Amino acid sequence: MNFELGEEHIALRRLVRDFAEKEVAPIAAEVDASGQFPEGVVTKLGELGLLGLPFPEEYGGGGADELSYAILLEELARVDCGLGLSVEAHISLGGSPLNRWGTPEQKRRWLIPLAQGRMMGSIGLTEPEAGSDLGGISTTAALDGDEWVINGNKCFITNAGAGSHGLVNVLTVTGQREDGRKEYSIIIVPRGTPGYEVSEPRQKLGLHSSDTRDLSFTDCRVPRENLLGERGAGYRQALAVLDEGRFGIAALGVGLSQACLELSLQYARERKQFGKPLFDFQVIQFKLADIAINVELARLITYKAAVLCQEGKPYTKEAAMAKVFASEVAVRAAEEGVQIHGGYGYMSECPLSRFYRDAKLLTIGEGTSEVQRMVIARHLP
Amino acid sequence: MNMIVCVKQVPDPEAPPASFQVDAASGRMVIAPSVNPVISPFDEQAVEAALRLKDAHGGKITVLSLGKDAVPHVIKKPLAMGADELILLQDDALEGGDSWSTAFALAHAIKKIGQYDLIFCGRQAADWDAGQVGSGIAELLGVPSVTLARKVEVSDGKAVVERVVPDGYEVVEVSLPALITVSNELGEPRYPTLRGIMATKKIEPIVWTAADLGVEASQCGVAGRRTRLLKLFKPVKEGRCQLIQADSPAEAGEKLALKLREAKLL
CATH class of the missing domain: 1.10.540.10 (Acyl-CoA dehydrogenase/oxidase, N-terminal domain)
Known part of the structure; x- marks a missing residue:
């Protein structure tokens, strides 16, 4: 090793x-x-x-x-x-x-x-009625001659309006399989295609610099060759994409937690109360030690998932572990970071207050902590 | 056009001052392990000056560095920025030199490289700030040198250099080959690109020893020093704060200006 x-x-x-x-x-x-x-x-x-x-x-x-x-x-x-x-x-x-x-x-x-x-680039999975239960989506795509005709709505789509040009990989229902279940396929839709509208940016608790919008498709036509991969492979593709996205979110959690650790450590060394730096109080040392332990562990499992992935080995369980652990570490690191900063930490000008708001999404987006635990449990020997 | 850029790995000058301590007894710096090694910032600007000429005219950039403690991801940064070749001078006999013995070793390495139109150095290294090596190399090679460049252009076998002076700049024309030291006024060096980093991974530096340069151990490194450090110490700085009292901001400004003039700061 x-x-x-x-x-x-x-x-x-x-x-x-x-x-x-x-x-x-x-x-x-x-x-x-x-x-x-x-x-x-x-x-x-x-x-x-x-x-x-x-x-x-x-x-x-x-x-x-x-x-x-x-x-x-x-x-x-x-x-x-x-x-x-x-x-x-x-x-x-x-x-x-x-x-x-x-x-x-x-x-x-x-x-x-x-x-x-x-x-x-962006992906269109989540719908108003279908989040963690991805199978419940209702956006449809029907073949009409050489074109897919897409109808339906997606929500909370990151990057949907970001930059001057964009595309979205949309998960759609393209029919019914022989066993009676829905057939899912992913279709590529460039921004600007008639019938494809993006909403104004959604207002969020945090992560304000990222672009989040809702999408609506009304008889939106794209060429048949915009189908991504095989017809009917959409659900499996979506899960595979989320697998990879998991250690990406985990890595964001590691970085955010690292920032909270560095800023809190610096503040604890500079800020004096009762005649000595905050760092000299054991209660503050313990908080910082706990953040440091968690950042280190979150980084290790995140890197392990990444290395398993690049070596072509199974990594679903490790990616889910990294995602749930690093995102929850981020929420705690930001909360304790704000606490160490006291009143200053609650002020908008303090980066900790931004990290505190930003961290929460990490336990939700691309599979909630609860879904990650379901995935992990399913992969236990 | 063949260009050679001399770079030095130094402890990050942006690290907190408390990371740098002086051991008075041995006359050495003690640097905290948390301080990352970096390419001396002026040397990165020297690389940038060469890259700008390569962008405009094409050519080859060879990076030359002396020091056996070179860290691969640090010393290879100029390659990831767009330089073509890296030569490291690594030998115990070359260590511990002063400006003279460093210039001596680098000049011999440049002679061994042979073909060159321009040699670039940073105006000074960010660790000792002596600013001697560049001119020393030029002297040993017998080529003209222009120091403190903020802009370099090349045409018809000549370089036109804008050279920083205290109240502006002067324009100097110099025949090639020549040595130019680069100042921070040149502007920010470019970032390495991802593609550069990935390609650099596969490039092995060329390593030369004192014997490869054809120099005697007595001429370089510690043995070749012509200067001796007598005393190394941190100067004690005293800060005193004086508050300017006034009824209005305008009056306070005027009083402050007068005080500054009194202290010969304006």
């Missing part, structure tokens, strides 16, 4: 940390307050090749492994979890399905601009 990161992993962490501290940190509070998607920063991430990080070089990607991907997300979330989520959704949910199941033509047409950051 070897816990050493490779030379390229350390260089990548340096690059992303440098970038995040120089380009993202100065605007993080501002985009949190305005809810503006930071398109300029995202364009620069694309120019550095980071938005296509795990994809093959022939499709504009960086050809890096899943551990590199976890490091990218961790370092972005350490500064702005909203940006981290945008990048996670763009890569795991927008680009990755195309990379896995797209035809060479689909990849040339869409994966290349996604990898270069000229287009933002």
